[in-house]
Amino acid sequence: MQMENLIEIQNVSFSYADRSIISDLSLVIPRGKAVAIMGGSGCGKTTLLNLIGGRISPSKGDVVVDGLSVPTLNTKELFDLRKRMGMLFQTGALLTDLSVFENVAFPIREHTRLPENILRKVVLMKLETVGLRGARELMPSELSGGMARRVALARAIALEPMMIMYDEPFTGLDPISKGVIAKLIRELNEILGITSIIVSHDVVDACAISDYAYLMGDGRIIGQGTPDDVQRSGSEHVRQFMDGLPDGPVPYQYPAGEYLDDLARGS
Template sequence: MEPDASQSTDPLLDFSGVALGYADFTVLQDIDLRVYRGQVVAMMGGSGSGKTTLLRGATGQITAQRGAITAFGQNVATVSSDGLRKLRQRMGVLFQQGALFTDLDVFENVAFPLREHTRISESQIVECVLDKLNAVGLRAAAHLKISEISGGMARRVALARAIVLEPELILYDEPFAGLDPISLGITAQLIRGLTDRLNCASVLITHDVAESFAIADQVYMVGQGRLLAAGKPSELAESSDPYIRQFLDGQPDGPIAFHYPETPAFKQWLGKQRGRP
């Protein structure tokens, strides 16, 4: 989906010449990407390729080593702590493991952000939570304990909680991991439907090709410490680039290395281990 001409064409999330890493190790460099309202954007790559590092950069958990990351037009590295908190309130995050409160029931899990960040009445909370649970097909499960629902249902509860404040940008960390085929398909269509309903932007950190290609407007693929490709799913599907083909086709042999790269921190650690008497 291209930006709607009737809306602002400014991206909600913008990475410009970004390098990200930890301490003296750079995980990704020269990253340029943009996410617009109404889009589902998939950030894809193999395990250890740096996908979750992108998410941490977007939320200001880590600072870019080079370049600039802007969310809603503000540089996440230079805003005040209060400013960063306000930016994060405009985002929803669905963590890979759901991060639900096991001592709260389904309703209270979804209600938690409303109680923390708003002053709306209890009746408004009830209606808002039931509306979001209905959106993910779990309105009648509001009274259940987390221990009483399946893993796929728990993922949908976490999704309802992520959207309960109706964020402008939703970040999904491996939303399809560990789901059965039915739950996986349901979750994919929920992400697409909620993006359209809320007119927000959704970013999927994922390595699941078929599900992401079915709902994404734009795909960014990372690997080998850099941005390997960017384009519409149909464009990447037709690519003959060996990196892209290896990933999309699940080929064991190709340019994408199996071994995690050696870092200065590893070499320092190894030296200490070998230096022991």
């Protein structure tokens, strides 16, 4: 049975050490689409990905991925689900003691018993997808930031997942590398039909490659729609984020007491 929505997040709250990070958040990610989740730093975007991946459990609400309620899965079921999820970490998270080839081969070696000659073909195909077949012998420390992320992407698709979560895929990249990554995300989504979740604070780049966009602020959804809708939205929150205004509903000042009082108080 194919459900229309690959991921449904239903009224989820999450707090860490008495600090509420996500409160009563609901969103759906349709199968086969590329969805951007945008928001400022510290608004709970990475927490959201951890909830989907089952690395943390919500204090309230439910996270449903491909018809399975993630918080109720046992370790084995969770691991089976994760084999069908890919995740691209911000830093790439390549294993530093393995070569590029071995990094891409890693999930295949861990989860399948492919003979070495077939494994080699699969790995080379994945590396060819990201254009790094020639870099297979390099170690992660010899790669540039953009290349490392492409290798990580090759590794994320090694087990042919149904979805990939991208955690800040554009951060810290030069414009050319950014373009390469954006093209890859788009291609994987359109050609292979892999559902993409792009978590980013980079409005322009994220909107350019997504079919739908959510805007998060303060642990809640503050705006959603097609990228064009969101960019034209009249909401104050959305406008501030989209236009990069220093002050607005998200205040410039970190909450503090009266300035003059503070100064006058002395030491």
